[in-house]
Each structure stands twice: as structure tokens, then as C-alpha cells.
Amino acid sequence: MKFRTVMIIKSIVCLGFGPLLLFVPGWLLNLLGTSFGPGAALTAREYGAALIGNLLLTWLARNAEDSLARRAIIWNLFVYDAIALIAILIIQLKGGLNFLGWGIVVVYLFFTIGFGYLILQQKKPELGA
Numbered sequence: 476m477k478f479r480t481v482m483i484i485k486s487i488v489c490l491g492f493g494p495l496l497l498f499v500p501g502w503l504l505n506l507l508g509t510s511f512g513p514g515a516a517l518t519a520r521e522y523g524a525a526l527i528g529n530l531l532l533t534w535l536a537r538n539a540e541d542s543l544a545r546r547a548i549i550w551n552l553f554v555y556d557a558i559a560l561i562a563i564l565i566i567q568l569k570g571g572l573n574f575l576g577w578g579i580v581v582v583y584l585f586f587t588i589g590f591g592y593l594i595l596q597q598k599k600p601e602l603g604a
Contacts, residue, residue, distance in 0.1 A: 478545070481589040482537040485552070488582060489530035496523030508573030529555075546597055553590035559583045 495503045500519030501511040509515070532548065539545040560583035567576040 476589055478593055479537050482533040486530050486533040489526040493523050493526030493530055507575050549590055549593045556583050556586040560587050
């Protein structure tokens with residue numbers, strides 16, 4: 476998979492969920508079968524803000540040429556998605572979300588694999604460079 480493709484897909488996913496979590500978190504959390512209160516509102520809105528930040532990063536950097544900055548972006552998103560995958564998998568296995576939670580697991584698995592693949596495809600730096 477190409478860098479640009481993964482970045483565009485991630486930006487679309489972030490566009491879909493970021494504003495929902497920021498502006499109507501109760502609706503989305505109720506859809507996922509979890510409770511909603513002041514603590515959940517704070518966490519969901521902050522996560523929505525993080526997704527909007529990821530949206531901007533992935534969209535604006537989608538055409539970045541191979542560089543140190545592009546490699547840093549790939550590593551950042553890989554670590555972000557891998558940690559999120561582990562966290563959501565634990566929540567899902569403990570019954571914290573309904574069956575729709577498995578969709579979130581799949582999304583994070585997709586991006587973890589996608590950015591992991593991009594890490595493996597990076598050119599090796601030349602010695603002495």
C-alpha cells in the first residue's frame with residue numbers, strides 16, 4: 476500500500492469520527508453501547524480533537540516526499556494506532572462496547588498494519604549520510 480493512500484484513508488476516517496466525538500459524543504457512545512457522563516464527555520471530546528489533529532496531519536502530509544519528516548509521521552501514526560488498537564481491544568474483550576466496537580478494532584488493526592508496512596518499506600539510510 477502506498478503512503479498517500481494510507482494517509483487519505485486515515486484522513487477520511489478521522490473526518491468521519493472526529494467531529495462526531497467533538498460535537499455529539501453522547502450519540503456516538505450510546506450507539507456503541509457504552510454509558511455517557513461528564514467524564515466520558517471530556518474524554519470523547521478530547522479524543523475528537525485528537526482525531527481532527529490527525530485529520531489535518533494526514534491530509535496535509537499525504538503528498539510528502541521521502542524525508543526525515545515523513546518517516547517521523549509514519550512512526551508517530553504507527554505508534555498511535557498500535558497503542559489505540561491494544562486499548563480498544565482490551566475494552567472490547569472486557570465487554571465495554573457492543574458488537575460495533577469490533578469495527579473500531581478492525582480500523583485500528585488496519586492502520587497499525589498499514590503504517591507498519593510503510594515502516595518496513597522505508598529506504599535504509601546510507602552510512603555516513
